[in-house]
Amino acid sequence: MGRMSAESLPTNGCVSEGSSPGSPKKDGGRKSSAFRWCVRGLFLGVSLVLLLHPKLGMGWLESAPAGASPLLALAKLRGGQISFLALLGMVLAFVALWWWRPFCRWICPLGTCNELAEKLGGWCRVPRMQLWPVGQVLATAAVMSVVVGLPLFLWLDPLAIWSSPWEASDGRISRLGIMALFGALILIFSFATRGGWCRYLCLVGGLQELLFFGRRLGAQALREWASLFAGRKGGVQPSPLTGDSVVDRNDLPAGGAQKAIPQVHNQRLIRRFFLGVGVAGVAIVLPWPKQTKDSRRLRPPGARQPESSFLNLCVRCGNCIRACPAGILIPDWSPAEWTEFAAPVVRFQADYCHRDCVRCGQVCPTGAIQEIQPSDKLRFPIGKVIVEGEICLLADERECGLCRAHCPYEAIRLRFSWDTYAVLPEVDPSRCNGCGACEAICPTEPRKAIRVEPL
Numbered sequence: 001m002g003r004m005s006a007e008s009l010p011t012n013g014c015v016s017e018g019s020s021p022g023s024p025k026k027d028g029g030r031k032s033s034a035f036r037w038c039v040r041g042l043f044l045g046v047s048l049v050l051l052l053h054p055k056l057g058m059g060w061l062e063s064a065p066a067g068a069s070p071l072l073a074l075a076k077l078r079g080g081q082i083s084f085l086a087l088l089g090m091v092l093a094f095v096a097l098w099w100w101r102p103f104c105r106w107i108c109p110l111g112t113c114n115e116l117a118e119k120l121g122g123w124c125r126v127p128r129m130q131l132w133p134v135g136q137v138l139a140t141a142a143v144m145s146v147v148v149g150l151p152l153f154l155w156l157d158p159l160a161i162w163s164s165p166w167e168a169s170d171g172r173i174s175r176l177g178i179m180a181l182f183g184a185l186i187l188i189f190s191f192a193t194r195g196g197w198c199r200y201l202c203l204v205g206g207l208q209e210l211l212f213f214g215r216r217l218g219a220q221a222l223r224e225w226a227s228l229f230a231g232r233k234g235g236v237q238p239s240p241l242t243g244d245s246v247v248d249r250n251d252l253p254a255g256g257a258q259k260a261i262p263q264v265h266n267q268r269l270i271r272r273f274f275l276g277v278g279v280a281g282v283a284i285v286l287p288w289p290k291q292t293k294d295s296r297r298l299r300p301p302g303a304r305q306p307e308s309s310f311l312n313l314c315v316r317c318g319n320c321i322r323a324c325p326a327g328i329l330i331p332d333w334s335p336a337e338w339t340e341f342a343a344p345v346v347r348f349q350a351d352y353c354h355r356d357c358v359r360c361g362q363v364c365p366t367g368a369i370q371e372i373q374p375s376d377k378l379r380f381p382i383g384k385v386i387v388e389g390e391i392c393l394l395a396d397e398r399e400c401g402l403c404r405a406h407c408p409y410e411a412i413r414l415r416f417s418w419d420t421y422a423v424l425p426e427v428d429p430s431r432c433n434g435c436g437a438c439e440a441i442c443p444t445e446p447r448k449a450i451r452v453e454p455l
Contacts, residue, residue, distance in 0.1 A: 036105065036106060039106055040105075040106060040107070040111075041112070043106075043108075043109060043112075044109045046064075046065075047064070047065040047109045047162065048109075050065060051065070051163060063083060063085050063319060065109065065159050065162065065163060066157070066163045066315065066317040066319060066365040067083065067085035067086060067089070067319075067363075067365035068085050068089050068092070068159065069089055069103075069157050069159040069204060070089040070090065070092050070093035070096070070103060071089075071139070071142060071143070071154065071204055071207060072086075072089065072157055072159070072315060072365045073086040073087070073088070073090050073365075074089070074090070074093070074146055075146050075154055075313060076364075076365060076367040078146050078147070078149070079304075079313070079366070079370075080367075081367045081370065081371055085365070093211060096208040096212055097211050097212060097215045098212075098215070099212075101205060101212075102208070103204055103208060104198055104205050108158055108159065109159075109162055110158040110161065110197070110198075111158070111198050111205075113186060114187075114190045114195055114197050115195065115198070116187075117186075117188075117190035118190055118194050118195030121190075121191045121194045121195075122194065124191075126191065126192065127194070128193075128195075129192070129193040129194060129196055131193065132200065133199075133206065133209075133272065134200060135200060135203055135205050135206030135207075135209075136206035136269070136272045136276065137272050137275050137279060138153050138156060138203050138276065138279070139203045139204070139276065140210065140272070140280070141153055141276045141279040141280035142207075143207065144276065144280040144281075145280045145283065150309075151312045151313050151366070152312060153203065153283075154312070154366060155314075155316050156203050157203055157204060157315055158202050158203070158205075159204075159317070159365075160315035160316065160317045163317040163318055163319065164315075164316050164317055164342070210273065213269050214273075217270075296454035296455075297332060297335075297340065297343075297345045297346075297454060298346035298434075298453075298454055299343075299346065299369075300320055300329060300344060300346060300353075300361070300382070301353060301361070301369075301377050301380045301382050301433065302358070302360070302361040302369045302370040302371070302372045302380045303368065303369050303370075303380075304367070304369070309368075310368050311339050311340060311343060313367060313368035314368040315366055315368075316341075316342040316343060317365060318331070320359075320360035320363060320364060321344055322363075323359040323362070323363040324359060324360060325357060325359065326352060326354055327351060328347055328349075328351055328352065329344045329345070329346060329347075329360065330344070330345060331345075332345045346382055346383075346436065346452075348436030348439040348440045348451075350440060352435050352439070352440045353382060353433075353435040353436055354408075354435075355374060355408040355409070355435065356374045358372055358373065358374055358377070377435075378409075378431070378433045380433070381432070381433040381434045381455065382433060382434035382435065382452060383452040383454050383455055384429065384432075384434060384452070384453060384455055385412075385427045385432055385434060385438060385450060385451070385453075386452075387424060387425050387427065387449065387450050388447070388448075388451075389424045389449070391444050391447060391449045392422075392424055392425070392444070392449040392450070393443065393444065394414070394422060394424055394425070395424065397422065400443065401414060402443065403442060403450050406437050406438065406440075406441045407432075407438055408437055409431050409435070410431065411427055411428045411429075411431035411432040412425050412427055412432075412438060413425075413426055425438075425450055427450075434452045438450045438451075439451045439452050
């Protein structure tokens, strides 16, 4: 009987049993595959609806779809925040210990698109491209960095990538256009490599492989140690599913696609694990760009401090930007440092951060923006208010006072200044959280006489 390499096995784990057409085994496989595709289509449709209409996700779906990722759930729980979707993500990670890639094969919308492109490549006889499994190394590095409290590489999470294009523009039609372009690029890559994204690049896919094979290797090592302590000669023989780099079709057990999986040699898996640990260590000690006074940005209320923690945790998924009812959050397309690219920044152009709104923290899938209560917003100021008296209308003895009238915290009062010999706004820092109501209503153009600046 001929033997086949591990990489030649299909991504979804389905191996032909050689049964004749119409046999019960083959018909059962077809029914199982059809059911799986129905479930995947359902999750794909739900994710599209939630991205198009963020208000439908209020409640336990508020951080969907990115919040269901096992990797992002780990980051959020590491930060001491618990949500339904974060717990669901950890359950999926636990299931991956016994089941081959459950998240990829049943839930992930990017995985669904990848497998469709892979099938199309097969029909067009595109040769399968063998790449190095970067996903396992980066998944190890990401997990290790999250555990030590300096998360890295989270922006490569597939659900963060799936969600991020939707923040790039306003308006539903333009969002669909951006999403179509982004999806086309992924599909073209997956078509040209026959599923290369999920097989070799995806962080969550690599994490699930590490969990699955790590459990098997751990169980095998425990059996060998038990045999040694029991005084038996030799150890437990490596099973054909974990210890060999090639797989015979006859060795593969029937009765479930999750058992017929691509194989990874033990030594290769261990090398990739330690390589990932090394990558995390090097990335953590690297001299990352330091933030200067001129490069600081206004961040949403509850953003992690210091700024480096926020930037490492933020995966640029766009959940906060879509959820903000005032529309004051936008992606930073022209940052001072490359580490700040596309991170959410606050712009008080037409509105301000409402006193009773904490939606950004509720929808954040990683805890980069902490979940706070409206009553806590004074403890998490967005910035500090600066008054430039030289351009204030009151300094020219013109009637105004709009900033005082519209301050929701009643933190502004008008006081006579002996320096300018005019009545000017004065801000009480103890009552101000930098909500931007004063800046949004200030009539001076182009520079605002009263504005919010980073702390």
